[in-house]
Amino acid sequence: MTTADSVGQESLLHNQDYLRYWFARAVSTLGSQATYVAFPLMALGTFQxxxxxxxxxxxxxxxxxVVGLHxxxxxxxxxxxxxxxxxEVLQAMAMLAMATMLLTGWVPLAGACAVAFVNGALFAVYASCSNAALPDLVGPDxxxxxxxxxxxxxxxxxVAGPPLGGLLIVWSIEAPFLFNVGTLLLAAVLTATIRRPLPSGRAAVRGRASLAGVxxxxxxxxxxxxxxxxxxxxxxxxxxxxxxxxxxxxxxSAxxxxxxxxxxxxGGLLGSLAATRIHARVGGTQLLxxxxxxxxxxxxxxxVTVNPVVVCVVLGFMWLTVPATRIAxxxxxxxxxxxxxxxxxxxxxxxxxxTGTAIGPLLAGVVISATSDISTLLVTCLISGMVTVSCVLLPNFRARLTWRRNLDE
Structure with missing residues (x-):
């Protein structure tokens, strides 16, 4: 059996199981990115x-x-x-249910919320599982x-998914969801071909299993x-x-x-190209x-601007530092x-x-309904500034600047 330590000596390009894992996630992510923009557009257009x-x-x-720790x-x-x-198979079924409702012309708010809830809950399980499996596939090095x-x-x-989702929803409102059904099923087939064991940790924890991570x-x-x-x-x-x-x-337009x-x-892609070098030279706290x-x-x-060109440039700038922070x-x-x-x-x-992710759209919806989208951006800017400044004011902040050094150790 190949261990994580021996995998660490293996080139990523020659690691067949990692490549299967990588391509499976690529296929499912393309479909998810298409529905990433299609879901709010569908909801805005359907419920007005x-x-x-x-x-x-x-x-x-x-x-x-809800699924949380479980x-x-x-x-x-x-x-x-x-x-x-x-x-991945269950997510495909959820997307098929959404597409079916759109095809029949009967889309209750409760039904759309239910599909969104199930899809998000399944992704939570997938994210925990996928991230936990990666070290076993590639090793620590x-x-x-x-x-x-x-x-x-x-x-x-x-980069490709949202424009694709916009084009698909212009063509047909259910098209992005049907497209995601196909990508998820293909991803499931690719994931099933991984040969390396990805064992559970069933015997690793005693007591309340759900609280071990906490x-x-x-x-x-x-x-x-x-x-x-x-x-x-x-x-x-x-x-x-x-x-x-x-x-x-x-x-x-969409x-x-x-x-x-x-x-x-x-912007995230450009940041990813230099992320490993940045992570090796800059402390984790400075990155945050x-x-x-x-x-x-x-x-x-x-x-302060609604110019589409400026919006595009600013959004790209905001995501430059995110990849290196995630690596750290x-x-x-x-x-x-x-x-x-x-x-x-x-x-x-x-x-x-x-928890923060769920609060965000509700906050935005309330502020937009009460005032405007510009006011929502100002409120969000204020929250971002308060979160960042509060970190600077935390006690023992200088000690936290050793984050990268602790990682290396």
């Missing part, structure tokens, strides 16, 4: 209410609050390969490089602090996303919106603060987490961040 559309978006993100328990209790396959390549893939597809995150200072920071930034991310969608929907979101992903300040400045600029965080998480509880820790992090 920003508040109702924000509720659908919030159900997708907020489902993690997603990580599933990732640690069952064979991770077959759990990923099962989740190549983990930062693998994370960087995964992010390059995701951001590259995020205890580890609370015990590790860097995980605790960085997870809370990223939760605050998750509010900013989803609130600003919904505000930009509403802003462009009122002033432009295709223009897709291009703007593709530029956002383009760079992300916080760049997002605050970017949202301020978006609030995920690498530290892997270093301090035993393999048998890796899924649980991933689910705790995902749960805390998703």
């Amino acid at each position: 209410s920003a508040l109702a559309a924000s509720l659908v978006t919030a159900c997708s993100y907020g489902s993690t609050l 997603a990580g328990v599933l990732a640690d209790q069952f064979d991770r390969k077959w759990l990923m396959v099962s989740v 190549l983990l930062p490089r693998a994370i960087a390549r995964n992010q390059m893939r995701d951001f590259a597809l995020a 205890r580890l995150v609370l015990r590790d200072r860097v995980l605790r602090w960085a997870t809370l920071f990223l939760a605050g930034q998750s509010v900013v991310l989803t609130s600003s996303f919904f505000a930009v969608v509403a802003l462009l929907a009122n002033r432009s 295709v223009t919106m897709g291009v703007a979101l593709a530029c956002q992903a383009g 603060l760079a992300q916080g300040f760049s997002w605050t400045a970017g949202l301020g600029l978006l609030a 965080f995920q690498t530290h998480l892997t270093v301090v987490t035993p393999p048998g509880v890796r899924g649980r820790v991933q689910s705790v992090v995902f749960l805390v961040q998703s």
Whole structure:
């Protein structure tokens, strides 16, 4: 049997199981990115209410609050390969249900919320399982490089996915969801071909299994602090996303919106190309603060202009530092987490961040309904600034600047 240590000596390009994992996620991500822009557009067009559309978006993100810690328990209790396959098939069924409702012309708000909720809950399980399985596929030596390549893939597809989703929804409102059905089923087939064992951690934890990840995150200072920071930034991310969608929907076309979101992903892609070098030279805390300040400045600029070109440039700028920050965080998480509880820790992090993610669109919907999309961007800018500045004012902040050095150790 190939162990994680021996895998670490293997080139990523010659690691067939990693390539199968990589391409499976690429296929499913392309479909997910198409529905990423199609879901809020469908909701806005169907229900003619920003508040109702924000509720659908919030159900997708907020489902993690319900499945929460149990997603990580599933990732640690069952064979991770077959759990990923099962989740992809179930997600395809959820997307098929959404497409069927659109084809019949009967789309109740409760039905759209239910599909969004189920899809989000399944993704929470998949994310915990996929992230927990990656170190077993590539080993510790190549983990930062693998994370960087995964992010390059995701951001590259995020460049192509939103314009594709915009074009598909212009052609037919159900087309993006049917497209996602096909990509998810193909991804399930590719994932099933992985040969390397991706074992569970069933016997690794005693006592309350769902609380094992919570205890580890609370015990590790860097995980605790960085997870809370990223939760605050998750509010900013989803609130600003919904505000930009509403802003462009009122002033432009679906295709223009897709291009703007593709530029956002383009910034992430450029950041991914240099992420491993940046991570090797810059401390994790500095990376988090760079992300916080760049997002605050970017949202301020978006609030004072509605020019589509400026929106595209600013969105790309905001995402430049995100890939290196994610590498620093995920690498530290892997270093301090035993393999048998890796899924649980991933689910705790995902749960805390998703709490902020669910709050964002609801906040945006309420502010837009009461005032305007510009006001929503200003409120989000204020939140981003407060989260970032509060980190600077935390006690023992200088000690946290050793994050990268602790990772290397």
